[in-house]
Amino acid sequence: MHLPRQATGRDRLGRGHGPAAPSSRWLQRPVLARSADRDLGDHLGKELSDLGVVLHDVSFPPHGAPVDHVVVAPSGIWLVDSLHLHGRVERREFGPRRDVDTRFFLDGVERLDLVDELGLLRHAHGRLKAMNLGDVAVHRVVCVIDASWPLMGRPFQVRHVWITWPQALSEKIRSSGMLPIARAREIAAAISVLEPA
Numbered sequence: 001m002h003l004p005r006q007a008t009g010r011d012r013l014g015r016g017h018g019p020a021a022p023s024s025r026w027l028q029r030p031v032l033a034r035s036a037d038r039d040l041g042d043h044l045g046k047e048l049s050d051l052g053v054v055l056h057d058v059s060f061p062p063h064g065a066p067v068d069h070v071v072v073a074p075s076g077i078w079l080v081d082s083l084h085l086h087g088r089v090e091r092r093e094f095g096p097r098r099d100v101d102t103r104f105f106l107d108g109v110e111r112l113d114l115v116d117e118l119g120l121l122r123h124a125h126g127r128l129k130a131m132n133l134g135d136v137a138v139h140r141v142v143c144v145i146d147a148s149w150p151l152m153g154r155p156f157q158v159r160h161v162w163i164t165w166p167q168a169l170s171e172k173i174r175s176s177g178m179l180p181i182a183r184a185r186e187i188a189a190a191i192s193v194l195e196p197a
Contacts, residue, residue: 037068037082040143040166044069044080047170052181053188060124060194067124072188075177076137079124080169083114088148089163091156104158106147115142115158127194133187136179143169 045054052073057066069080087107094101104111121140128138141162155164155172164172179187 037084040080040082040145041069043166044071044170044173048073048173051174052184055188055192058124058191058194060120060127063120063123065120067120070124070188070191071173072179072184072191073173073177074179074181074184075173075175076139076179077128077133077187077191078139078141078169078173079121079128080141080143081121082143082145084145085114085147088150089144089153090150091153091163102156102158104163112158115161115163121161128191131190136187137177141169 041054041056048054048071052071055070055072057068058070059066067079068082069078071078071080085106090105090108092103092105092110094103104115106114125138125140128136139162140160141164143164143166145166147165149165155162155168157163162169162172
């Protein structure tokens with residue numbers, strides 16, 4: 001994974017990438033996905049270590065699979081799932097202005113399935129709410145790695161899940177928040193030792 005690619009207009013536009021990728025290239029390949037996930041974890045740890053706590057491969061029993069990364073910062077708790085995908089990310093809006101339906105497209109094809117399949121994030125969100133942590137914001141995130149974004153593209157939400165890239169994610173986590181850093185560390189410690197429900 002090359003994190004700087006996501007932060008530059010040239011690569012986010014996807015110039016020089018050739019024709020649209022076939023559907024098989026959208027899928028995560030296990031070795032690349034693991035490497036990309038490690039790189040994202042390193043990126044988050046480096047960018048946010050002064051601000052809060054970054055946890056990796058966090059389990060929320062009884063769900064078997066772990067959440068890739070959990071960041072606890074003044075801006076809240078961020079549940080991050082990384083997806084290693086190729087293609088051009090697009091945000092498209094449907095319906096009237098007062099009731100806009102935002103959807104996620106990759107290379108011109110709607111990919112809401114990539115959001116709908118993330119029951120793990122919904123489960124983790126529910127477990128955190130059940131912990132009675134007080135008025136702490138909990139954010140669900142899909143961090144798309146190695147995809148191309150429009151030059152003026154910004155993170156967006158689909159069904160209450162943020163769709164973003166690594167650098168934009170760390171910047172969003174750095175946004176202002178009310179949670180004291182000491183409290184963030186307490187919450188992170190509690191999350192790290194969760195027992196089955």
